[in-house]
Amino acid sequence: MTNYNELQECIIKGNRIKARELTQECLDNGNPAKEILDEGLIPGMAVVGKKFQDGEYFIPEMLVSARALNIGLGILKPLLEASDVKPVAKVLVGTVKGDIHDIGKNLVAIMLRGSGFEIIDAGVDVSPEKFVQMAKESGADILGLSALLTTTMTAMKDTVDAFQADGSRDKIKIMIGGAPVTTDYAEKIGADGYAPNAAIAVEMAKTLVGGSR
Amino acid sequence: MKKENQHKIIFLPANRTGYFEHGITVRDAALELGIIIESDCAGIGSCAKCKVEIKQGADSPTIVEQQLLTPDELKKGVRLACQSSVSADCMCLVRTTLKPEEVRIMTEGLLTDIDLNPDIQKVLVQITPAQLGEKYFDFERIIESLQHQGYGISDYDFQVTRDVARTLRTNDYRITAVIERERLIAVEPGDTTQVLYGVVVDIGTTTVAIKLVNLVTGDVAAVNSAANPQAAHGADVVSRLNYIIQHPGGLKRLNQLIIKLINALIRNLADEAGIKLDMIYKIVLAGNTVMQHIALNIDPRHLAHKPYAPAFQGPATLAAVSLGIKINPHGICYAIPNLACFVGSDITSVLTILALDKQDEFQLAIDMGTNGEMVIGSKDRLLCCSSPAGPAWEGACITWGVRAVYGAIERAEIENDELHFRTIGDGDPVGICGSGLIDIVCEFLRAGVIDKSGRILNPVQLPTDKISRLTDFVAGGKNGSRELKITEIDNSNSITVSQDDIREIQLAKGAIAAGVSILIAEVNISPDDIAAVYIAGAFGNHIRAQDVLDLGLIAKISPEKIKFIGNAALTGAEAILRSGKARERAEQIAKKIEYIEIADEPAFQDSFVESLHFPIESKRSES
Structure with a gap:
């Protein structure tokens, strides 16, 4: 049984070089990719999420840890696919039309990725039509919409409506987040949920896919 | 006098009385009478700071009040001014109102080069009674007399012609003409040339600062500040815009909140200086673009979306009475021109008293408001941008x-x-x-x-x-x-x-630092090349140069180059009130400044994240 503390520590401290070395070393020692993911990378990122919630970590620390995580994930990904290990679910994330703020969206993507979700990032200023198209192409289970401004959050409603009009609304769960957004707003526009921060977004994503399967 | 369905309220210790419609909140009633009851939550009923004692005729406490006040307080008649409404004649004791001397507004010695030569002037006119057979139109003879004294009049307020015959004859043909640039706006009986006041207001998203200036002596008669009551409808300009977009009548409501506050502040300043409101003939308004639109009752909603188009740049000169501002009924309001969608007349004011656009080397000015506004400039180029810092400062x-x-x-x-x-x-x-x-x-x-x-x-x-x-x-x-x-x-x-407070400061300073670094990159210099950095803001006291560096607002610059200039927007507006030349300068700056929109730049967000850390080597660190 390999001790994954050191690998977890690399993720927590955001040490990219060591994260690469240790992930490779674990593989070389014959550990399954799935085990390295579940016992090294994911628990490491869980600690990062906790530190962020407690105020120990701030945005830059999260981003540094995310880079280390991504390096580890990059090494494991082909092996996970080859051994037919499925991600928890696929999440399409993006910032809505008219809004170019991506920090919040990126933090949510990081925490989801660190919890075993596969992330498809649509980027910023994404039109409702683009979201519909990308959801189809990727087969995403969940759509995560972000908006920072009170003036752009209305594009969330447009996006939900676009899925309705397309007839594919029931194929995807939609969760929303961002400074001006509330649970009430999520309900009002017909989204499936609102997450006030990245940690809750992970919990919500788990619940949403749990409910649909 | 009291009308049907109105109640009489007496506010103590100010001893001001008013008659109000049934159901108005005590806080709104107080504001109508110029009594500002301070609170942190702008009247949404969460901070419990606006405590007053209602002596008679109070309605029963609301659920909010029952939660926020102790049983003891409730028994004594303590109420929250924003929650309790007027349902009978009552007497209300206000303890929390701020005294002007308790407010700190920093205005540094930046006005040394500004002559006292305001656009608004008073001129004594003495004419002789007209003889039969002479050209004897009263009004035209006054204009002629003014012209002889070197004051060309090209325009006038028609009301003056209604007043003039009587005023002349009851004062031995000796009157005082009030002139705003080439416009005759009023005549006063006798010689009142030694009495003329003006007011300047800086309408910030969070804080409103105001100053009363004696335009005869040049002395500052009084200063004060108050929280912007619009904060109940959003902490920043974007949420205020959204309030206007989403609520029918939202603009009118926000406009009334700020006009009432300005009137209350003016009344308090006048009381403090012992003058009458009639003696104030001019008000100069500065503020960010959104605040200024709202104060002038101009719909700013298109500032909310790309391409963020303001309805107007200004300057605007209009009758104060048309805005509901209570100074002399003939008084003039001058709104300083804005620079761009989110760079307002507050920064125009700051630039008026600095000389960025006259230097060989680049200088930098930063106004650390809720909306951070920055300008870099030399005699060759003047460039501004804004970034949303939040109200932490x-x-x-x-x-x-x-x-x-x-x-x-x-x-x-x-x-x-x-x-x-x-x-x-x-x-x-x-x-x-x-x-x-x-x-x-x-x-x-x-x-x-x-x-x-x-x-x-x-x-x-x-x-x-x-x-x-x-x-x-x-x-x-x-x-x-x-x-x-x-x-x-x-x-x-x-x-x-x-x-979390430290995180708020980091977000605020990161936004400023990112804006600064983009400006510096845009003019293609290194921070070393900057000859001076001016920091303005309503923080209370000076910011130490070392703190500017340790916060990381600007990278690697020698601390001697950093100068703190206090509430420079208010000081600049004061310069524009004092001097027609300063006003002309403000208008020139508005014409020539360039603006870059940085919030939509991907480089801005990268730079913002990079700027969140403090660029300091701590003496100790966790091992």
Whole structure:
């Protein structure tokens, strides 16, 4: 049984070089990719999420840890696919039309990725039509919409409506987040949920896919 | 006089009486009478600071009041002014209203080059009674007399022609003409040339500052500030815009809130200076673009979306009475021109009194408001941008944050592991204003209690040789985070700086620093090349040059180049009130400045994230 503390520590401290070395070393020692993911990378990122919630970590620390995580994930990904290990679910994330703020969206993507979700990032200023198209192409289970401004959050409603009009609304769960957004707003526009921060977004994503399967 | 369905309210100790419709809140009624009841939550019923005592005729306390007030208070008739409404004649005792001398507004010696030569002037006119057979139109003879004295009149307020015959004949043909540039706006009986006042207002998103100036002597008669009551409808300009978009009548409501506050502030200044409102003939308005649109009752909604088009740039000269501003009924309002969608007339004012556009080398000016506004300039180029910093600098959204009022911690210093602080007016500490907050964060940073990531270090994890008495300031806060205990105010409460407060400061300073770095890159120089950095803001006290560097507002520049210029928007507006030349200069600057929209630049967000850390090597670090 390999001790994954050191690998977890690399993720927590955001040490990219060591994260690469240790992930490779674990593989070389014959550990399954799935085990390295579940016992090294994911628990490491869980600690990062906790530190962020407690105020120990701030945005830059999260981003540094995310880079280390991504390096580890990059090494494991082909092996996970080859051994037919499925991600928890696929999440399409993006910032809505008219809004170019991506920090919040990126933090949510990081925490989801660190919890075993596969992330498809649509980027910023994404039109409702683009979201519909990308959801189809990727087969995403969940759509995560972000908006920072009170003036752009209305594009969330447009996006939900676009899925309705397309007839594919029931194929995807939609969760929303961002400074001006509330649970009430999520309900009002017909989204499936609102997450006030990245940690809750992970919990919500788990619940949403749990409910649909 | 009292009408049907109205109630009489007497406010003490100001002893002002008014008649109000049934159901108006005590807070709104007080504001109508020029009594500003301070609160932090702008009247949404969450801060419980607007306590008043209602002596007779109170309605029953609301649920909010029952929760926020103690049974003792309720028994004594203590109510929250924003919650209790008027349902009968009553008497109301207000203890929390701010006295002007309890407000700190920094205005530095920036007006030395400004002559007292205002656009608004009074000129004595003495004519002789017309003889039969002469050209004897009263009004035209006054114009002629003014022209002889060197005052060309090209326009006039028609009301003057209605007043003039009587005024002349009841005062031995001796009158005082009031002229705004080439426009005759009023005549007063006799010689009143020694009495002329003007007011300047800086309408910030969070704080409104105001100054009364004697335009005959040049003396400042009084200054004051108050929280912007629009804050109840959003902390920043974007949420105010959204309020207007989403609520029919929203513009009117926000407009009325600010006009009523301005009227209340003017009335208090006039009382303090012992003058009549009639003696004030001019009001000069500065403020960010959104605030100015709202104050002028111009719909700003298109500022909310790309391409963020303001309805107007200005300048605008209009009758004060048309805005509902209560000065002399013939008085003039001058709105200083804006520069761009989110760079307002407040920055025009700042630039008017600086000389960025006249220097060989580049200089930088930063107005650290809720909306951070920055300008870089030399004689060749003048370039501005804005970035959303949030209201932390003015003490809003900070646990113990307050505006620069009596009792606010405005200065703090760590010496031999002891924290020393000073409050405004040496009052008992009530909270921390912007300058105090910056001092505290920077001092604890330099002491190594906060690390460069902004984290309050856990004393338990420090090696024993690194534990100093300073770590005793670190306490457990809410949700497992830590906080700095600054001082106890009573047995159960301490003024603190929480981890979240430090994060707010980081977000605010990151936004400013990112804007600055983009401006510097845009003019293709390095920070070293900048000859001077001017920092303006309503923090309370000076920001130390070392703090500017340790916050990381600007990278690697020698501290001697950094100058703090206080509430420079208000000072600049004052210059424009005092001098027609300064007004012309403001208008020229508005024509020639360039603007770059940075919030939509991907480079801005990268730079913002990079700027969140403090560029300081802590003396201690966690091992």
